[in-house]
Structure formats: C-alpha cells, structure tokens
Amino acid sequence: MAKGKPKNAFYAQSGGVTAVINASACGVLETARKYPKKIGKVYAGRNGIIGALTEDLIDTSKESVAAIKALRHTPSGAFGSCRYKLKSLEQNKREYDRLIEVFKAHDIGYFFYNGGGDSADTCLKVSQLSETLGYPIQAIHVPKTVDNDLPITDNCPGFGSVAKYIAVSTREASFDVASMAKTSTKVFILEVMGRHAGWIAAAGGLASTQDTEIPIVILFPEVSFDKAKFLATVDANVKKYGYCTVVVSEGVKSPDGKFLADQGLKDAFGHAQLGGVAPVVASIIKEGLGLKYHWGVADYLQRAARHIASKSDVDQAYAMGKAAVELAVKGKNSVMPTVERVSSKPYKWKVGVAPLNKVANVEKMMPKDFITDDGFGITAKCRTYLEPLIQGEDYPPYKNGMPQYVRLKNVAAKKKLGEFKL
Amino acid sequence: MAKGKPKNAFYAQSGGVTAVINASACGVLETARKYPKKIGKVYAGRNGIIGALTEDLIDTSKESVAAIKALRHTPSGAFGSCRYKLKSLEQNKREYDRLIEVFKAHDIGYFFYNGGGDSADTCLKVSQLSETLGYPIQAIHVPKTVDNDLPITDNCPGFGSVAKYIAVSTREASFDVASMAKTSTKVFILEVMGRHAGWIAAAGGLASTQDTEIPIVILFPEVSFDKAKFLATVDANVKKYGYCTVVVSEGVKSPDGKFLADQGLKDAFGHAQLGGVAPVVASIIKEGLGLKYHWGVADYLQRAARHIASKSDVDQAYAMGKAAVELAVKGKNSVMPTVERVSSKPYKWKVGVAPLNKVANVEKMMPKDFITDDGFGITAKCRTYLEPLIQGEDYPPYKNGMPQYVRLKNVAAKKKLGEFKL
The missing domain is CATH 3.40.50.450 (Rossmann fold)
Structure with a gap:
C-alpha cells in the first residue's frame, strides 16, 4: 500500500x-x-x-x-x-x-x-x-x-478532559456547599459516568489537594456499597468539616450485585422510573443522617465539556x-x-x-492499590497517575x-x- | 458618619x-x-x-x-x-x-x-x-x-455566570446528542435552577444562534406544562433535526399548580424519593415517544462554575x-x-x-414578551437582553x-x- x-x-x-x-x-x-x-x-x-x-x-x-x-x-x-x-x-x-x-x-x-x-x-x-x-x-x-478502560495505552484520549471537568466541578461545588453548610445544605452528591470502572469517579478525588483540603467520599463501581460504613464516613466528615462531598459512579453496586441506581423507582401511577444513582444516595443520607443535601448529575455535560x-x-x-x-x-x-x-x-x-x-x-480496571483501604478515596499512587492527565488548559x-x-x-x-x- | x-x-x-x-x-x-x-x-x-x-x-x-x-x-x-x-x-x-x-x-x-x-x-x-x-x-x-429576580437593577451579579454556564453546557451537550442520535440517544434533558422565574432556563436558549442552530425546547416555570404540546414539539424536532435538547426549570408546574418534579416517586420499599424534574420529563418522553434519552441535573455546578x-x-x-x-x-x-x-x-x-x-x-419575573408564543423558546427581545450578560471570559x-x-x-x-x- x-x-x-x-x-x-x-x-x-x-x-x-x-x-x-x-x-x-x-x-x-x-x-x-x-x-x-x-x-x-x-x-x-x-x-x-x-x-x-x-x-x-x-x-x-x-x-x-x-x-x-x-x-x-x-x-x-x-x-x-x-x-x-x-x-x-x-x-x-x-x-x-x-x-x-x-x-x-x-x-x-x-x-x-x-x-x-x-x-x-x-x-x-x-x-x-x-x-x-x-x-x-x-x-x-x-x-x-472517557472510560479510560483500554489496555496497553497509559490512558485514553477523552478521559483526561472528563477527569478535569469532574475535578474542577467537584472543587467548585464543594466550595459552594461549604459556604451553605451552617444553616442549609451539608452534603453535595455528584453522579459521574463509569458503569464498570471507577476512573472518572477517582478524578473527583483530585478536587482535594494539600493546599485545598476537601472531605470527599467516592463511591467506586469496584467497591461493593456498604451503607452503614458510608453513612458513618459522611457523618464523621460533616462533624469534622461541617460538610461533605460525595462523588458517586453510576456503576456502584449493592452487595447483591445490582446497580444501586436500579432501586425500582415508581411514580404516582406505578410506572417504572429510570433514575440516576445520585437521588438514591441522597435518599439514603436523608433517611440515615437527616442531613440537608443537594445532588447533581453531570451526564453528557462531563464528556462534552470542551470549554x-x-x-x-x-x-x-x-x-x-x-x-x-x-x-x-x-x-x-x-x-x-x-x-x-x-x-x-x-x-x-x-x-x-x-x-x-x-x-x-480487553477492559482495564482500576488497580486495587489506586483505592484507599476504606474504599472511599484515591491513593497517592492514583493521584500521581491522574494529575498529569488534567494538566493545562x-x-x-x-x-x-x-x-x-x-x-x-x-x-x-x-x-x-x-x-x-x- | x-x-x-x-x-x-x-x-x-x-x-x-x-x-x-x-x-x-x-x-x-x-x-x-x-x-x-x-x-x-x-x-x-x-x-x-x-x-x-x-x-x-x-x-x-x-x-x-x-x-x-x-x-x-x-x-x-x-x-x-x-x-x-x-x-x-x-x-x-x-x-x-x-x-x-x-x-x-x-x-x-x-x-x-x-x-x-x-x-x-x-x-x-x-x-x-x-x-x-x-x-x-x-x-x-x-x-x-443567580435567580436574576431583583427589581430596578437591569440584572443581578451571579446571574450572568450561571447563564453562561447553562448556555455553554447546553451547546456542548447538544453537539453530543446530535452525534449519538442516529443509533442511540435522541433527546437530552438538562434541569436548571429557577423555582419561580425562568431566567436561567431562558439562558439555555442562547446555546442556539444563527450560525449554530440547535433545536431546544425550554420549559419555563412561567408556562404551565402542556404534555401533549410538549411531546408534539419534541417529536417534530427529532423528525426534523434527528435530535432535540430540552432545558427544564426546576420550577415548572403541571396544570394543577403542583411542581412537575413532585410526582410522588417511591422506591421499592415505598419510601418517598425526592427526585429532580429532569427524570420526570425523561419518563414522559420515553412513555410518550419511545425515544432514547439522557438527562443531567446541573444543581450547584451551575452557580459555582467560576471556571x-x-x-x-x-x-x-x-x-x-x-x-x-x-x-x-x-x-x-x-x-x-x-x-x-x-x-x-x-x-x-x-x-x-x-x-x-x-x-x-419584590420579585422580578420574566416579561411575557421574552417567551415565544408557543411557550418553549426565547424571543429576539429576550436574546438582546441576555446576550451581553454572558459576554467575555x-x-x-x-x-x-x-x-x-x-x-x-x-x-x-x-x-x-x-x-x-x-
């Protein structure tokens, strides 16, 4: 040729x-x-x-x-x-x-x-x-x-920009909820993409850095959702910092292996409602801790955010x-x-x-040593991997x-x- | 003093x-x-x-x-x-x-x-x-x-930046759904703030301009939701353009005066679920037109988006x-x-x-002549008012x-x- x-x-x-x-x-x-x-x-x-x-x-x-x-x-x-x-x-x-x-x-x-x-x-x-x-x-x-799940290549074009959008948005929304927490919202929940791998959710962890510490709880699809442990962690953050941010992957699963988003929601007419996982997590927080919350679903905004x-x-x-x-x-x-x-x-x-x-x-999953032992955060190794990918505007x-x-x-x-x- | x-x-x-x-x-x-x-x-x-x-x-x-x-x-x-x-x-x-x-x-x-x-x-x-x-x-x-509802002042600081975020995000997500529409998602729904006044929803209309036309249907809190007319409009857009974007204000109401978001959602255990209006609109589209959809809820992201x-x-x-x-x-x-x-x-x-x-x-509402006769768009007068407010980065x-x-x-x-x- x-x-x-x-x-x-x-x-x-x-x-x-x-x-x-x-x-x-x-x-x-x-x-x-x-x-x-x-x-x-x-x-x-x-x-x-x-x-x-x-x-x-x-x-x-x-x-x-x-x-x-x-x-x-x-x-x-x-x-x-x-x-x-x-x-x-x-x-x-x-x-x-x-x-x-x-x-x-x-x-x-x-x-x-x-x-x-x-x-x-x-x-x-x-x-x-x-x-x-x-x-x-x-x-x-x-x-x-955007899923960053191709093998061999260090990372996939598309992922770095979603990661940057999620990291920036998580930081901004966290500043917002921190301002409101005294008399109003104490928990902000952001739903992000990633049905199988938690790469995008992990990017939420970049919002918190040494000079800008933010209490962030990440729910990865790789980690089975433990409701009691999750509520205890959110509660501890709110007690310590006054507020807490939750970044939840659309793919997070209950211990029974079902998507947490798939809670069989029905409207007043009994019709099934395809909801996101963010409102489900919000309900869990409201019921378990009685805290005022806000939630967002980035959906296409995250992967289209060329700006x-x-x-x-x-x-x-x-x-x-x-x-x-x-x-x-x-x-x-x-x-x-x-x-x-x-x-x-x-x-x-x-x-x-x-x-x-x-x-x-072949699907590349998050390495185990990229997720902290408690299952809710990213390790220093993960941060070293992710940070270069969001560099530059x-x-x-x-x-x-x-x-x-x-x-x-x-x-x-x-x-x-x-x-x-x- | x-x-x-x-x-x-x-x-x-x-x-x-x-x-x-x-x-x-x-x-x-x-x-x-x-x-x-x-x-x-x-x-x-x-x-x-x-x-x-x-x-x-x-x-x-x-x-x-x-x-x-x-x-x-x-x-x-x-x-x-x-x-x-x-x-x-x-x-x-x-x-x-x-x-x-x-x-x-x-x-x-x-x-x-x-x-x-x-x-x-x-x-x-x-x-x-x-x-x-x-x-x-x-x-x-x-x-x-962000609500832009103070009287006397031409506009309120805070609003212009939310408006820019919503206009930019609506344009970006619309480009995305346009790419996917042939075999997948045909409707994208973005929920925005504004419980009483439709100023922020109106900003979604700025995503479409003469040189970048986008079929956008806006649901304003000022306009009572007409399901049949809404579905017909979305359907016509999908037939003409292949896709459609919906920008829905959190405050949009049913003819009975209730918030459309307040549909009495219940989870599998019968607990009430506080959902947004975006998933409700998505369900209406799925049921009425059978089209594949995606939805996003900008929530705090829109008003915190200093970037x-x-x-x-x-x-x-x-x-x-x-x-x-x-x-x-x-x-x-x-x-x-x-x-x-x-x-x-x-x-x-x-x-x-x-x-x-x-x-x-005193609450300043959208003037009637800012909304098109069909109730789903912004007029030229509204555009002339809004455009300067998002100028400059x-x-x-x-x-x-x-x-x-x-x-x-x-x-x-x-x-x-x-x-x-x-």
Whole structure:
C-alpha cells in the first residue's frame, strides 16, 4: 500500500463521543493531507461504520483548512457516531462483503476507526479482511474513550478532559456547599459516568489537594456499597468539616450485585422510573443522617465539556490521530497508537504502538492499590497517575460569550452502489 | 458618619452563593481599604447575619492584599453564607437589640449585606435601626442572586455566570446528542435552577444562534406544562433535526399548580424519593415517544462554575461591591447600587442606585414578551437582553490543572460580649 498509486482512506467515529475525539479527527485529516502521494481522499463515515455499510461517505476534501483546524477545539463527533458492533465473519458475512464492495468502489486502502474497546473489535475484524476475504486494507485503531478502560495505552484520549471537568466541578461545588453548610445544605452528591470502572469517579478525588483540603467520599463501581460504613464516613466528615462531598459512579453496586441506581423507582401511577444513582444516595443520607443535601448529575455535560478540556488530553488526542496516519503510511495494519508515559513529575509522554488483537475486548480496571483501604478515596499512587492527565488548559475561541464550535459541511460523496439494508 | 473618627464596617454574604459573590466581597474590601479616614476595619460576619448576632466576626484586616485580590476569581462565599431572615421588629426586638449591642461593641457604623430579595429585607430592617432604635448606622445592600429576580437593577451579579454556564453546557451537550442520535440517544434533558422565574432556563436558549442552530425546547416555570404540546414539539424536532435538547426549570408546574418534579416517586420499599424534574420529563418522553434519552441535573455546578464565569458578571459583581462602599462614604443609607444598561449593542452599562424599600421583597419575573408564543423558546427581545450578560471570559489561575481558589484565614475578632442564643 505504501508504494504506487495513492489509495483513499476511510475514517469514522464510534461509540460515545468525547470533548476531544474531533481533535483526533483533526490529527488524522491534517496528517493525511501531508501525504498526497500515499493517501488520496479521506472519506468519513457518516455515523461510524454505518456510513461504510450504507455507502454514506463524507468527502472531507470539501472542508476548508480552517474548518478542519477548528475540529481540534470542537467537542462531540463531527461526522456522527454510532453504537453498532460488527458480528463475527461467520455470523454475518454479508456485512463484510458489503464493506469490501464499498471500499473497492471508492478505492479505499486505509481504515481509521476512532473508538473504545468495542470499536477496536470492529477495527480488528476489518484489519483481517486481507486474510479472510482477500481484500488488501490497512486498519488502524485510534483510541478514544472517557472510560479510560483500554489496555496497553497509559490512558485514553477523552478521559483526561472528563477527569478535569469532574475535578474542577467537584472543587467548585464543594466550595459552594461549604459556604451553605451552617444553616442549609451539608452534603453535595455528584453522579459521574463509569458503569464498570471507577476512573472518572477517582478524578473527583483530585478536587482535594494539600493546599485545598476537601472531605470527599467516592463511591467506586469496584467497591461493593456498604451503607452503614458510608453513612458513618459522611457523618464523621460533616462533624469534622461541617460538610461533605460525595462523588458517586453510576456503576456502584449493592452487595447483591445490582446497580444501586436500579432501586425500582415508581411514580404516582406505578410506572417504572429510570433514575440516576445520585437521588438514591441522597435518599439514603436523608433517611440515615437527616442531613440537608443537594445532588447533581453531570451526564453528557462531563464528556462534552470542551470549554474546560485538559491540554494534555487535547494534545494526545491529536497525536493519536496523527500517529495513526503515520503508521498507515509506514505500511502497518491491525495496530493502535498508544500513549506511553515516560515520567509523571515532570509529565513526559511519547507515542507507542499496540497490536489490535491485544486491545480489542480487553477492559482495564482500576488497580486495587489506586483505592484507599476504606474504599472511599484515591491513593497517592492514583493521584500521581491522574494529575498529569488534567494538566493545562486549552480554551476554545469565543464569540459573543459563546464557544465557537465548528459544524462541517459534511458533503456526501456520490454513491456508486445500490442500497444496503442494515 | 462621613466626618470625624472612622467607623468600622460589617460585611456579610447571605442566601445561595454564586460564582461571583466573592468578587463583590473583593470590591467591598479593596475599596474600603482606600478610605482609611472614614472606614476602619471591615469585619465580615461568619455565615451572614448569624455572625453579627453571635458576635462571630472575622477580622479581614488579617488577610493579605493577595488573598483579598484572589476573592475576585474564587466562587462561593468566602465567609460562609446563611439562610436566615430577620423577623420584624415587633416580632423579635431581641435580635435587633443584639445587633445594636454587637455593632456598638465593635464600633460598627457601616453595614454591607450581599444577597438577594430576602437579604435586601434584612438590610432594609438594619437600615432603619437609626430611626427605630436610635442607633446610627448606614446599611447598603449589595445585589447578588443567580435567580436574576431583583427589581430596578437591569440584572443581578451571579446571574450572568450561571447563564453562561447553562448556555455553554447546553451547546456542548447538544453537539453530543446530535452525534449519538442516529443509533442511540435522541433527546437530552438538562434541569436548571429557577423555582419561580425562568431566567436561567431562558439562558439555555442562547446555546442556539444563527450560525449554530440547535433545536431546544425550554420549559419555563412561567408556562404551565402542556404534555401533549410538549411531546408534539419534541417529536417534530427529532423528525426534523434527528435530535432535540430540552432545558427544564426546576420550577415548572403541571396544570394543577403542583411542581412537575413532585410526582410522588417511591422506591421499592415505598419510601418517598425526592427526585429532580429532569427524570420526570425523561419518563414522559420515553412513555410518550419511545425515544432514547439522557438527562443531567446541573444543581450547584451551575452557580459555582467560576471556571466559565462571564466577564461582564465578574466586572459588575466587583463594581457593586465598590459602589456600595462609595455610597457609604458619601453618607448614604438604605440603598442598593444597581446595574443600569446604557445600550445592548455594543453593551454599555453604568452603576445606578435604588432605594432599598423599593427592592426588598419584590420579585422580578420574566416579561411575557421574552417567551415565544408557543411557550418553549426565547424571543429576539429576550436574546438582546441576555446576550451581553454572558459576554467575555474571566479565567481563574490554574496550578497542576486545577483552578486556584483562595481560602481565607478567617481570623475571628476577639469577642467582647456574652453568648447569644439564636
């Protein structure tokens, strides 16, 4: 692939989007434009792999240099994302045949897929098309996930910015509740993402530092919820500091293994209500301690908060996109660029590379020694790991008080094939 | 008061805190230090008026110039706030006698109270102590409230920064849901503050502009919730744009006059659950349209978010504190400095002044012509009013990726009196 006539490339975004996935897109597109002898057009899939299957390809050559550059400071997925996992070749050969048909029709020789663990699996399957179905393609995965649960890479682009948002918000809300505690709210509860791993919840612990101590109780999905111990800890904090902040992962579970959020809430008409875990924890505090509380649920706000993105994270997201193209140009297939930590203090990192079959479908959990013995906090080791990831600010440009996020033209490439039913 | 030996001053923060109430404190303290011939020490009440009643006074002369300066970029109430309303003189003369006792003991001749409508009432009562109980004092109210519901002043310090946070967050989350909508979430619901007035919800409308159109449905407390019309509007947006964002005020009410949030939720054990309105709206959408949704509750995050404060708001908060001291030095009593709008485009404003008896206990609602006829959006007139208030960014300093918010020493002045039971 690296020699001869240039081949076109396919790029797509997959799974939950982040504040910096477009920075990776920016890295891919800007770098691809530097190798015109090897890479022709970059077609972006509209809504991830679905764009490839339905031949809904966006011709990124129609976008201006300025628009592509602005992707670096624009949150969300500029080409649309999807939650769609390719089945195995045995289960659905029709989809693979279709991919090859579309790739052939548009002379696509490079496949860049920007996503998390599930998407790495899709990318791995595509990378095997040369072997399995005799179609030559180089598939490179670009890591992305707020959950920080990909293996091998030190951390995942997307996570650092969520971590910064949660750390900053936790500090700010804690200052607020501390001001109110004398006659009003004494406990603030913030619900954060992370259904399986507690990385994002752990970031709440960064709100408290040596020069700004804050009593924070973290509820990790890795630690079974112990109601009595939790209430005793909150109570002790309120007695000592006058207030307490609770950061609770959406994935925290009761001893019976069920999500704490799943308390079978019903409204006045008996309809089931899908609540968050924050109000559940609030009720537990109200009932157990009788303290006045407030609760918040960050939800999409946390992963879309480009306005307070981590500079480390933006830089790494861009670097992963850039590295993916450089690996492709070097003839690599079935790999994923990674972040390799060189040192924590001062923070230094470089780009590494991992084989995709070691990445796909592997989930990296929080190490046990990142959580304090009482199960409610982060250790010094965890702090050393996390702190570099939220370093630096990378503010978007503003106009009339609002961040200027780009919307691409997203011009569709002309279809050459018949319709395909998903 | 303006002549002769300098008198000491009392300053306190009251009610819900904001991202910029400390900027007003900064304005008061820095300005007071410029008039040593007229103002001696500034004592801050620990936890608002309670600090005055219990003689828990903070000696702000013990704080460094740098610490006072840092208040300008620090959210929350540095001296602690309170929710405590003085009763009328007839109902509780004991409290007024105590205030005079404390003021006399500490030679206090100026009273600066930083709060909203209820606090203006407290300040008004104190301003009348000269007449009612023969104690000479000048009481000046410093406006503060995220609810933006004080009369006469064009807007209230605290509101602009919440408005900016909500506008920015709504834009970011809308970009997110737009990316996910093809195969996943189609509606995002954001719950915001504002139990009586829809000012904060209105700010969600600023997320959509001519160059960045976003389908947003706003549920105002001023507009009775019409379920069928709401569902039809969300449905039409999803059909047209692929997704829809809903910004819902915590104070939105059903046609029967009850809060929509108060749906009598019960958990599996039959305990009442205090939920937010966002999950209620989510359930209505799920049941009525069967669409996948996400919801967030900003809660304290919105009013504590100093990291994305509006520069207009910070400047005005500081100016109100400064003006309060200048009014005091000029011998004024029972007044409140105000923001007077000179023009919207370009935005120009100046400091005005209002008599306290026209401010206390008056609530400014959204004008009817600020809400579109369908009840779900903001008019051009509303936009012209709101846009200047979110103008400009005023970032705090960062260290290791975290905003550096100051914590004062808050050294207590020596008590001279006996205990007082609240």
